[in-house]
Amino acid sequence: MQNILHIHNATVYRERNRVFQNLCLNIDRGQHTALLGPNGAGKTTLLKLLAREIYPMPGTDTVLRLFGQERWNVWDLRSRLGMVSQDLQQEYPGNVSGREVVLSGFRSSIGTYAHHHFSREEVLRTDQLLQALSVTELAGKSFRSMSTGQQRRLLLARALVNDPQALLLDEPTSGLDIKACFFYLDTIRELMRQEKTVILVTHHIHEIPPEMKRIVLLKNGRVVADGPKEIVLTEQAMADLFETPLRLLESGGYFQVVPA
């Protein structure tokens, strides 16, 4: 089975804070995985590690391998691993049009530049994705004039332009209203059916799709549980993870927590 992600004994600092010590995590192709953790668990740090924005401390047996490779040109990596993060949404320049947002995925850039020229195939693929994600009407609108949900859909289209094998999603439904949330979740489920491996990093239990069977719990920079949903996603484990009494509810394969 092809490996998407292999982290072995990674120690990671953010300035003087040691966020991870000897972190180990392995994700194979097709192994849709939710990484769940409270504020400060290390989720954003992990995203930055995978995006090659930060690196582990060098160590004799430290490994950070993506798609079987340790060295990556960031542009090549982005076409294999599509990412939609809160940081990207916040950083994205407001004056860029919806179509340009999607096109920018072909150059792994934030915005498009005068020297970027796009082929007929790239423009066609962009139009197909705008249609597939029901955002054709946003093609000519500026990013800043769109709602959070509209922006998020465009960033997902941007992540898909190169037909990546895997998608890394950071709290994908955060800030979306109920309809936008359900639409986004349906889109993720469809992408999973299309055999994209989806890795979800979140503290929102409700956004874990029913088909996502593996759950990894992160706390204080450590993997505290890793296994099948029916074993890991329990009321006691959620109460311990978030350090609060709660009740875990399930409906149609989705989970939600409410105060106990």
Ligand SMILES: Nc1ncnc2c1ncn2[C@@H]1O[C@H](COP(=O)(O)OP(=O)(O)OP(=O)(O)O)[C@@H](O)[C@H]1O
């Ligand atoms: N730029 C930074 N400099 C120093 N320490 C940092 C920095 N960013 C994060 N940290 C620390 O690293 C730890 C993990 O933070 P991180 O942002 O990765 O957690 P998180 O799980 O994404 O949290 P949240 O859900 O609140 O976004 C925290 O203890 C945090 O204080």
